[in-house]
Amino acid sequence: MQVNNRETSDRIVARKSSFQFKRWFKATGWRHLIGVFMAVFSAFPLVYVLSAALQPGGTLITANGLFSEVSLGSFVTLFNLPQQPYAAWYGNTLIIGVITSIGTVFLGALAAYSFSRMRFFGRRGGLLTLVLLQMFPQLLAVVAIFLLLNGISDIFPAIGLDSQVGLIMVYLGGALGVNTYLMYGFFNTIPASIDEAAKLDGAGHARIFFTIILRLVAPILAVVGLLSFIGTTNEFVIASIVLISPENQTLAVGLYQFVSQKFSTNYSVFAAGAVLAALPVMALFLWLQKYIVGGLTAGSVK
Amino acid sequence: MPTPRTGRDRTARDNSLVTQLRQSKRAGRIAEAASVGIKTLLVKILLLGIVDAISVYALFVLFLKQDWVVFGLVLAVTLIVNWIYFSKNALPAKYLTPGLIFLVIFQIFVVGYSGYIAFTNYGTGHNSTREDAVSSLIASAQQRVPDSVAYDITVIEQLGAYSLLVTDPDGRISVGSADAPLREVTDAETDADGVATALPGYTSLKFSDIAANQEVIAALSVPLTDDPNEGVLRTPDGSKAYLYLSDLVYDEAARTMTNTTTNVVYAEDRTVGAFAAEDGTELRPGWKVEVGFDNFARAFGTDSIRGPLINVTLWTFAFAFLSVATTFALGLFLALVFNDLRMRGRNVYRVVLILPYAFPAFLSALVWAGLLNPQFGFVNQVLFGGAEIPWLTNEWLAKFSIIFVNLWLGFPYMFLVCTGALQSIPGELQEAATVDGARPWQVFRLIKLPLLLVSVAPLLISSFAFNFNNFNLIYMLTNGGPRDVTAGVNVGATDILISMVYKVAFVGANRDYGLASAFSIIIFLLVAIVSIISFRQTKALEELN
Numbered sequence: 001m002q003v004n005n006r007e008t009s010d011r012i013v014a015r016k017s018s019f020q021f022k023r024w025f026k027a028t029g030w031r032h033l034i035g036v037f038m039a040v041f042s043a044f045p046l047v048y049v050l051s052a053a054l055q056p057g058g059t060l061i062t063a064n065g066l067f068s069e070v071s072l073g074s075f076v077t078l079f080n081l082p083q084q085p086y087a088a089w090y091g092n093t094l095i096i097g098v099i100t101s102i103g104t105v106f107l108g109a110l111a112a113y114s115f116s117r118m119r120f121f122g123r124r125g126g127l128l129t130l131v132l133l134q135m136f137p138q139l140l141a142v143v144a145i146f147l148l149l150n151g152i153s154d155i156f157p158a159i160g161l162d163s164q165v166g167l168i169m170v171y172l173g174g175a176l177g178v179n180t181y182l183m184y185g186f187f188n189t190i191p192a193s194i195d196e197a198a199k200l201d202g203a204g205h206a207r208i209f210f211t212i213i214l215r216l217v218a219p220i221l222a223v224v225g226l227l228s229f230i231g232t233t234n235e236f237v238i239a240s241i242v243l244i245s246p247e248n249q250t251l252a253v254g255l256y257q258f259v260s261q262k263f264s265t266n267y268s269v270f271a272a273g274a275v276l277a278a279l280p281v282m283a284l285f286l287w288l289q290k291y292i293v294g295g296l297t298a299g300s301v302k
Numbered sequence: 303m304p305t306p307r308t309g310r311d312r313t314a315r316d317n318s319l320v321t322q323l324r325q326s327k328r329a330g331r332i333a334e335a336a337s338v339g340i341k342t343l344l345v346k347i348l349l350l351g352i353v354d355a356i357s358v359y360a361l362f363v364l365f366l367k368q369d370w371v372v373f374g375l376v377l378a379v380t381l382i383v384n385w386i387y388f389s390k391n392a393l394p395a396k397y398l399t400p401g402l403i404f405l406v407i408f409q410i411f412v413v414g415y416s417g418y419i420a421f422t423n424y425g426t427g428h429n430s431t432r433e434d435a436v437s438s439l440i441a442s443a444q445q446r447v448p449d450s451v452a453y454d455i456t457v458i459e460q461l462g463a464y465s466l467l468v469t470d471p472d473g474r475i476s477v478g479s480a481d482a483p484l485r486e487v488t489d490a491e492t493d494a495d496g497v498a499t500a501l502p503g504y505t506s507l508k509f510s511d512i513a514a515n516q517e518v519i520a521a522l523s524v525p526l527t528d529d530p531n532e533g534v535l536r537t538p539d540g541s542k543a544y545l546y547l548s549d550l551v552y553d554e555a556a557r558t559m560t561n562t563t564t565n566v567v568y569a570e571d572r573t574v575g576a577f578a579a580e581d582g583t584e585l586r587p588g589w590k591v592e593v594g595f596d597n598f599a600r601a602f603g604t605d606s607i608r609g610p611l612i613n614v615t616l617w618t619f620a621f622a623f624l625s626v627a628t629t630f631a632l633g634l635f636l637a638l639v640f641n642d643l644r645m646r647g648r649n650v651y652r653v654v655l656i657l658p659y660a661f662p663a664f665l666s667a668l669v670w671a672g673l674l675n676p677q678f679g680f681v682n683q684v685l686f687g688g689a690e691i692p693w694l695t696n697e698w699l700a701k702f703s704i705i706f707v708n709l710w711l712g713f714p715y716m717f718l719v720c721t722g723a724l725q726s727i728p729g730e731l732q733e734a735a736t737v738d739g740a741r742p743w744q745v746f747r748l749i750k751l752p753l754l755l756v757s758v759a760p761l762l763i764s765s766f767a768f769n770f771n772n773f774n775l776i777y778m779l780t781n782g783g784p785r786d787v788t789a790g791v792n793v794g795a796t797d798i799l800i801s802m803v804y805k806v807a808f809v810g811a812n813r814d815y816g817l818a819s820a821f822s823i824i825i826f827l828l829v830a831i832v833s834i835i836s837f838r839q840t841k842a843l844e845e846l847n
Contacts, residue, residue, distance in 0.1 A: 034636070038651075042654055042710070043654055048669070063680070107400055111398050114397035114398050123394075126398075135829055140800065140822055140825055143803065143807045156360065172408070176405045177409055209397075234774065237800075256778060282660040285659075286656075
């Protein structure tokens with residue numbers, strides 16, 4: 001098919017000795033036109049944030065003059081705000097995101113392994129329940145989660161309200177629901193004969209799981225981990241009610257409150273914060289987009 | 303096996319089969335046992351040890367707090383976990399338990415708990431138990447007794463909590479804190495006047511410490527005895543304490559509160575969860591009671607709530623549907639446009655086009671809120687030459703803006719999905735159709751689109767489900783606004799159900815957890831209905847294939 005196409009296009013090029021704009025436009029030119037338009041549409045808001053971030057002391061109105069001034073002043077201001085501990089938010093977001101995604105991957109992989117390799121009572125029902133649970137995200141029960149953590153803080157303040165451990169535990173509650181089915185499908189593609197061979201060689205179930213299966217399913221582990229990390233960084237609802245004191249908050253909660261207090265005056269500082277917050281996520285995403293897109297279309301998350 | 307057999311029917315062949323099976327099972331078990339190395343065993347014991355240590359600590363704390371229900375639950379879970387990991391069987395449970403514990407507590411239990419809260423009046427003013435309400439009412443009405451004797455005190459501290467070390471005029475020494483009434487102590491150090499100044503195990507505060515924590519210490523009220531009507535000691539200056547008595551007196555037997563200055567009697571009203579006088583005035587705070595279907599009755603019965611609730615529900619469906627429709631349409635269109643092998647630089651376009659998807663979603667909404675700002679935003683100032691178009695504050699423009707921004711956020715995903723689906727359609731189909739004389743539009747509509755829909759339908763449904771609860775976009779772009787001023791709850795024109803729940807429960811001075819949970823239950827039901835229908839629908843679509 002590809003070869004065919006190339007031949008036809010070669011023939012076209014060969015035939016038209018003089019550049020025929022009309023024909024070019026009809027074949028691929030209009031596609032480029034749409035492409036350029038959409039590229040501007042997609043990239044403009046990001047360019048705008050970058051330009052706003054590079055204007056020290058800029059407000060919303062000065063941000064309209066794109067790249068009229070370029071300096072890193074806002075980034076310096078950002079890390080010296082007395083009320084808004086940006087560096088702490090950044091660290092919290094990374095810590096919560098990394099721990100949650102490792103936990104999610106681990107819990108999900110354990111469950112997927114048992115669903116894929118073992119036959120037990122309630123297996124089908126369990127799988128079906130997990131698929132159904134996907135439809136009910138945790139944030140629907142946000143009030144109950146808040147009150148539950150409120151109750152926990154009376155007894156164990158360390159894992160209750162305003163505690164990152166508590167928040168991570170809540171996030172881990174969603175670990176099985178979203179990811180097990182996605183992982184289960186991938187686990188099934190690993191032939192069971194590998195397990196059997198290992199068993200014959202004397203490996204126990206734990207050894208088979210940790211040293212053989214986990215390595216073979218590494219791609220799906222990476223996808224689930226990344227999706228979970230990105231999801232956690234974006235999560236606002238639960239984080240905003242659990243984390244109360246500013247130094248405990250995540251970027252989503254902190255930046256929202258920062259920008260909702262003084263939206264138009266502090267825009268360049270917010271923009272600087274947004275640029276720094278977006279960089280790691282975007283880098284990860286673009287670097288590993290092939291896997292992420294594969295995972296997204298398979299398990300339909302986000 | 304066609305029919306179940308009883309022992310008598312067993313033939314010799316059956317018996318030998320059973321023995322074989324047993325033998326192979328035993329062999330498997332031996333192999334399993336032999337393969338468990340010392341290291342694995344140590345790791346297992348170490349991990350279980352940590353878990354057990356944590357739960358023993360938890361049990362200890364719960365024992366001290368005398369919270370028997372939770373104590374029983376923690377104990378049961380700990381025992382079950384230990385049994386699972388030490389038993390030879392229960393292999394699947396070994397792998398499922400860790401995730402299940404979190405799932406049960408933070409996803410399944412909380413749903414049931416929402417259901418319970420929906421039937422209570424939990425919220426501002428009804429936060430706690432009746433006992434707590436009584437003590438906080440009495441505390442809030444405390445007045446210094448005019449002729450109170452002055453007690454010499456020392457403020458002492460232990461683990462960050464303050465207590466008062468009190469020497470009464472008779473020279474008796476006692477200690478107490480906000481949670482623990484005064485109890486006599488004998489081992490306190492005293493100065494020359496017989497005033498206690500220090501107690502073993504506690505740190506006495508210096509004057510500078512007292513000055514630094516003035517507000518906390520002035521608010522500290524130490525009950526004289528277990529009976530809240532006896533009054534409390536409070537210290538305005540950190541060196542002398544005085545007796546404070548409450549205007550409100552609680553009668554445990556009659557369950558009434560009496561205001562001693564006005565002599566008004568407030569009787570307990572169990573249906574409302576508050577003390578109320580005969581003329582209807584209530585004392586706040588009250589406490590949490592079950593109110594039956596009151597919250598649902600309020601949601602559907604009160605005009606000022608029912609109207610907004612219906613509008614919000616309709617908009618939630620409209621928003622979710624339009625989001626999927628617009629993003630899918632644009633994504634599919636772009637996928638078709640770029641699905642031409644003659645075109646150069648497709649990879650470059652592809653990377654630029656998925657940038658919006660890679661950018662964190664909550665930031666996108668905030669950035670667009672800046673771009674669309676009516677007075678200073680780029681769109682109005684530069685693109686529309688200074689016009690003040692109320693993109694986010696007019697009801698219909700705000701709705702349009704939300705759909706538009708969501709289009710920006712969501713089309714890359716649909717673009718990627720559709721590109722993948724298009725490329726997986728075999729080329730022969732198109733060739734065959736072209737040979738049969740189909741025009742490009744016919745090829746698309748009659749061949750590609752149906753095939754594409756089969757593979758992307760589940761993704762469209764999950765995208766619908768996601769947008770149904772797309773809290774971040776709504777809350778960060780318009781905050782649900784513009785606010786509907788006629789509504790009885792804090793709700794605006796662009797609020798969807800989940801953002802309404804959040805605002806009723808957590809935004810503003812008047813938090814109403816009960817009503818918010820009732821709304822949550824409504825969302826649960828709607829989502830359940832939508833998913834039942836859509837799962838059936840997808841099955842139908844799959845059968846087409």
